[in-house]
Amino acid sequence: MKQALSLTLCAAFLLCLLAPVARHMQERPFVQRVGVSPQPAVMRFVTADQKQIFGALEVLKVLIYYGTSLEKAQQHQDIVHDFQGMYPLIKTATRLDPYNMDAYYFAQAILVWDMRRIDEANALLDYGMQYRTWDFYLPFFAGFNHAYFLKDYDKATFYYKRAGELTGSDLFIRLASRYMYEANQTGLAIAYLQTMKAGARNETIKKSFDLRLTAFMAVKRIEDAQAAFLRDLGRPAKTIEEIAQAGYLATPVIDPYGGTFYLDNTGRVRTTSKFAALPSNNAK
Template identity: 50%
Template structure:
C-alpha cells in the first residue's frame, strides 16, 4: 500500500466507525428512558400573595406547566419509551391551585377533566372542580356538558346527568345536550355518549399530544360501537346473545373483526358488554400480553 493511500484508508475506516457509533448513540438517545418532573410548587396562599396583580398570568403558567409535563410523558409512552408514571396527584394539586388564582382559566378545567376521569378515575373530584368553575364561567356550556358525561358514563348518576345536560343545553342551545338530558336518565347508549363527548373534547383541545390521546380513544370507542351494533343485530335475529366477537364475524354481522388501537383484543362479557384486554390503555395491553405468554408456557 502506498504512503498516499494509507491516510485515505485510515480516514475511511475512521468515518465508518464514527458513523456506526453515532448511529447507535442517536438510537439510544431516542429510546432513552426519561423521568419527567413537576417540581416544587409553593402553597396557593403564598402564590396569591406573591403574584399580586398577575394572578391570571401565574395561573396560566401553572396550567401550561402541567400540560407540557403530561404531553412529554404521553409522547414517550406512545413511542414505547419507558418512563415513570405521571404524578397525577401533583398534576391535580397544581391545577386546583391554578383555578384558585384564576377561576376563569379555561384550560385548567378542560385538561383536569381529561386526566382526572380517564386516567385517575377520580370522577367526583373532577365534577367538584367543574362545579367550582361553573360558578365563575357561568356562560361556558362545556363545563356542565363534561359534568353530565361524568355523571352518566362513569358514575351512573342519571338524575345529576340530566341536570347538567339541561344546563349545557340552555347555555349552548345545542339539541344534542337537550336530548342527552332526557336520554341518559336510562342506562342505554353509553358508547354513543362517550363518542359524542370525546368528539367534543378532541375538537376543542389545542395541545397536540393530548389531542392525539383523544383521537386514539375515540377510534377505540368507534370500534366498540361497531361490535355493539352487530351484537344487537345478532340478538334480534337469533333471540339470544352471542358469546364471542368472532361469532359475529363468522355469522356475517361484522365484515371484519374490529381491531383495538391500544393493541388489545375485543371480547364479549357474559352479559354481552363489549370489553377489551387492553382496558383502553397501552399498559393494559402489555400486561395482558405478558399474562397470556405466562399461561402458554
C-alpha cells in the same frame, strides 16, 4: 496567553458536557419532570399580583408533560404516568386563577378518563362554574360525568339543561337524554367525544380525543355486530371470536390503546387496556 489557553480549555470542556447534561435531563423519570407545586395557599402568597400567569404556567407545565408522555405511550414505551402529580398542579392553577379554562378542560380530560377521579373533577367543575358563569363547557362536562360515569341521570339532566341555556340550544340535552334513556353508554361517550374533538384547538388534546373516539367506535362496531348476532341467531354471543367467525365482523377490531377486546360475563365489551395508555393505571 495563559488566559486564552484556560478560556479555550474551559470552553472545550463545557462543550463536551452539553450533550451529556441534556441527555441526563432528558432521561429523568417523568415524575421528576412534571415537578411539584407548593400548596395553593402558599402559591397565592408568593405569586402576589401575578396569579393569572402562574396559573397559566402550571397548566402549561402539565400540558407539555402530558403531551410528551402521550407520544411515548403511542410508541409503546414503558412510562410511568404521573397523574397523581398532575392533579395538584391543575388544582393549584384553578386556585390561582379561577377563570383559567385550560385547567378545567385539562382536568376533565385526564381526571375523568385516566384517573377516574370523577368526584374531584366534578368538584373542580362546580368551583369553576361560580366564576365562568358564561361558559357552557363546564356544565356540559359535569352533565356528561354524571350521566356516563355516575349514572346519576337527574343531576346530569340538570347540568345539561344549564349548558343548553348558556348556548341557547337544546342539542346536548336532546342527544344526551336519548342515550340516557337507552342506557347507551357507548353512544353517550361518542356524542361527548365528538363534541369535544370538534372544539379542540390543541393538537395534543385533539390526538387524545381522537384515540379515545377510535376506541369507542371500535366498541360500537362490536356492539352492533353483537346485536346483529343476537337478532339473527337468537342467542347471545359468548366471545368476540364467535361473532367474527359467524361473519359479523369483516375485519378484526383493534384497540388503539394496545389492548385486546373481550366480552365479560354479562356480555359487555371490555378491553385489556381499559382505554388507558398506561399499564400502571388500574381504573375502577
